[in-house]
Amino acid sequence: MTNTLLEAKDLTMVYGTVVKTHALKGVSLNIEPGEFSSIIGYSGSGKTTLLNILGTLDRPTSGVLRLLGEDVTKMSDLQLANFRNRNLGFIFQFHHLLPEFTALENVLMPTWIRSRNGSLKLASRAKELLELVGLKDRINNKATALSGGQQQRVAIARALINEPQLILADEPTGNLDSETTEQVYELLRNINSTLNTAFVVVTHNDHIAAKSNRIIEMKDGLITKDYPAAGMDRDVLWNEIAPVYCRHCNREISTEGTVALL
Ligand SMILES: Nc1ncnc2c1ncn2[C@@H]1O[C@H](COP(=O)(O)OP(=O)(O)OP(=O)(O)O)[C@@H](O)[C@H]1O
Numbered sequence: 001m002t003n004t005l006l007e008a009k010d011l012t013m014v015y016g017t018v019v020k021t022h023a024l025k026g027v028s029l030n031i032e033p034g035e036f037s038s039i040i041g042y043s044g045s046g047k048t049t050l051l052n053i054l055g056t057l058d059r060p061t062s063g064v065l066r067l068l069g070e071d072v073t074k075m076s077d078l079q080l081a082n083f084r085n086r087n088l089g090f091i092f093q094f095h096h097l098l099p100e101f102t103a104l105e106n107v108l109m110p111t112w113i114r115s116r117n118g119s120l121k122l123a124s125r126a127k128e129l130l131e132l133v134g135l136k137d138r139i140n141n142k143a144t145a146l147s148g149g150q151q152q153r154v155a156i157a158r159a160l161i162n163e164p165q166l167i168l169a170d171e172p173t174g175n176l177d178s179e180t181t182e183q184v185y186e187l188l189r190n191i192n193s194t195l196n197t198a199f200v201v202v203t204h205n206d207h208i209a210a211k212s213n214r215i216i217e218m219k220d221g222l223i224t225k226d227y228p229a230a231g232m233d234r235d236v237l238w239n240e241i242a243p244v245y246c247r248h249c250n251r252e253i254s255t256e257g258t259v260a261l262l
Contacts, residue, residue: 005166005198006031011063013049023049025221034196038209041218047202048170055088055168056080089159091169095151097143103130104139107157129157133187149180169201
């Protein structure tokens with residue numbers, strides 16, 4: 001019995017019936033518990049399509065996706081919705097907070113889907129999470145009274161409330177200035193190391209991607225490169241440890257590409 005968190009095999013995605021777009025052309029990858037991966041690639045290479053399928057928000061045209069050992073491609077829409085709510089967290093570029101609700105209420109929102117009876121335990125967990133993301137003093141502020149970076153922090157706390165093992169994030173800092181981007185990304189890395197939550201993050205920001213454990217590069221609907229990254233410490237001298245063994249491609253690979261990202 002493997003404890004691999006996510007196993008994707010030969011995923012394809014074709015949009016349209018008359019005019020067809022082959023957005024994914026056979027993508028296979030595994031994600032292990034606690035891993036922090038970034039997906040990078042040119043616009044239109046299939047990053048969001050892949051992320052949405054990995055997060056069960058969309059179904060692939062073909063291929064198999066196993067999450068926590070379960071074949072999710074075989075689940076009904078209702079089963080999928082429950083599975084998602086229990087096991088996955090999402091962070092998007094536009095945080096989709098409910099503007100008239102407070103930070104605390106927004107964080108608690110995913111728990112209302114399961115039960116309307118908000119327990120005291122959940123409320124205190126939501127407060128802890130808001131504290132973790134640095135918003136202890138903003139718990140009762142309405143979403144509209146928070147800055148962009150603060151709103152994204154609320155969205156991150158919301159993604160954590162159901163204690164997911166995997167968080168999928170699509171350009172989580174795409175809407176933020178560079179300083180706030182650094183802070184939010186650092187926060188994601190801290191959550192990753194403190195709670196051992198695995199992350200798969202789509203980003204256009206190579207500098208940010210270099211702080212992951214792993215970079216997955218896409219082109220034309222395929223993964224073209226998959227290699228370890230420097231992680232939090234940007235001062236790591238890759239030349240000293242190159243080449244590295246890539247367990248995903250089962251061979252030693254040069255870290256040349258990674259050096260270019262630093
Ligand atoms: N709902 C859709 N219907 C039809 N085609 C789509 C749809 N969504 C995406 N596509 C097409 O699929 C391909 C991959 O798109 P996708 O959004 O996954 O790329 P991306 O790498 O995330 O791009 P970006 O970096 O610009 O967000 C593109 O050619 C896009 O036009």
